[in-house]
Amino acid sequence: MSGLSHSTVRTRFAPSPTGYVHVGGLRTALYNYLYAKKHSGKFLLRIEDTDQTRLVAGATEGIIRVLEWAGIVPDESPKHGGEFGPYIQSQRLELYKKYCDELLAKGCAYYAFETPEELEEMRKLQMKQGLQPKYNRKWLPESMGGSMPESKIKEALASGAPRVVRMKIPDGLTIHVNDVIRGGVEFESSTLDDQVLLKADGFPTYHLAVVVDDHLMRISHVIRGEEWLSSTPKHVVLYDFFGWEKPVFAHVPLLLNPDRTKLSKRQGDVAVEDYVAKGYSKEALVNFVALLGWNPGSGSEQEIFTMAELEEQFSLDHVGKAGAVFNIEKLQWIEKQHLRRLNGAELAARIKPILMEELKTKQTVFSIDAITSDGYLSAIGELLRERVDVIKDYVSFGGYFFFEPEQYEEESVKKRWTEQTNPLLLEFCERLRALPEFSAATIEQALNEFAHSKGLKAAALVHPIRLATTGISIGASLYHTLEILGKDAVLRRIERAVQRIAPESVGERR
């Protein structure tokens, strides 16, 4: 009520702990976080676990882990604490009870005693009659304009029969919802149902809990998915019942499958964890998801953003209205862009844990200390930066920096090997062995001179050497690759390849 509550921006992400974190949820959390940061406010996490039947063990921890991974760290949450807690709805039951009683006392809500089965039957009947399914107000007391005598209600209450509390939607009202993204939206109260506020198990429904908590936690801006727009008028009615100031509402568009249906599991990955597993970085995922529905606005053509830049530039004015298709190809491009902005040391730090994991199950002839050193990883990081899609590619596509090649791309062997290749390679090995300094420049010079002396083009050596030392035909500059690998490994691998690629396996092409 006090103007003070709205002088500070306070936003929240309020998921149900029902499993993984949906990428759409990540975006909602991000927008809330960014809005708070932009306005020097607070962002908080509240767990909405009012449906006891859908709880998933460990989900809350998972949500917090994912948010923190992404750099969306709440100022207040079940884990981080805060002065408006508890931040788990199941720990706030007395609060909902208290406010529900207030509504009951004010004549804004009433008890109802139907069983779920009875309600189901009622709805079926209404549908059959072509009516919209809506509570028939059977238990609306006479004192509130209904037809149920107070005596019967008292009786039912005394009997201990299971009961719920429903809100009484005022009749003949046009309810205005102000949404910063969509403008004013109007609803006729006649189209609204007398929503259950308190369930038979004593837990509140979303509608009661969200209004009570957003008010108590001084939430200034409710930024949530578009699927909530239709129930916002109920929330508006509740705010008015209580006489509370309403927050600013912003309903963000949905994320879609390629066929424009709501993003779902059936058509691809929807969990943030899935993308983490695929190797996408938090920088790229945050950047990408921010751009699904938001843009920096006219005049700016920026596509790559750091979290700090998003915090500075984010604005609800530039959040679009239409749903956005989750397009993996753009994510891939954004991932590359972020990778290219990392320096060698940063890349090394990211490659190392993945390599260590790999080393638990794979043998290497290299010294572990050498291949996990910052210098080695940093050099590889910078060399392969332009051709890697995600960090873990360094250990897969760039695996030859850590493990001996076991196979040689068949197609390429056919294409690049001739009868003279093996003897040539062996002869060239001697040149390499004699090099006082094993660097890209000296290797290149030696190779050029050798090729020239044989009347060959450099390519006649380059490709076989690449195959022999890496096993594959694609990669960065060969000379730099050899330099990093080091003289010992290079000679060892060429000699091994010569043994393993027998002349008989050489292509027909003369």
Place this chain on the structure above:
RNA sequence: GGCGUGUUCGUCUAGCGGCCCAGGACGCCGCCCUCUCAAGGCGGAGAUCACGGGUUCGAAUCCCGUACACGCUACCA
């Protein structure tokens, strides 16, 4: 069915009455560079602004209708 929201290149979008017979990015195609693959540079194809009516000297931009899509319609969130 009812209520609500939305609709600009395949995709993400700029655009808030004249600068737009619509700009950028991803993807796609071609050329250049080149030891391969990328990256990079250059160029190209790709949107009658869902459709139909208005309003206006003038509309992608404002209004109305239609179509389609999506959301909601639970003692789920």
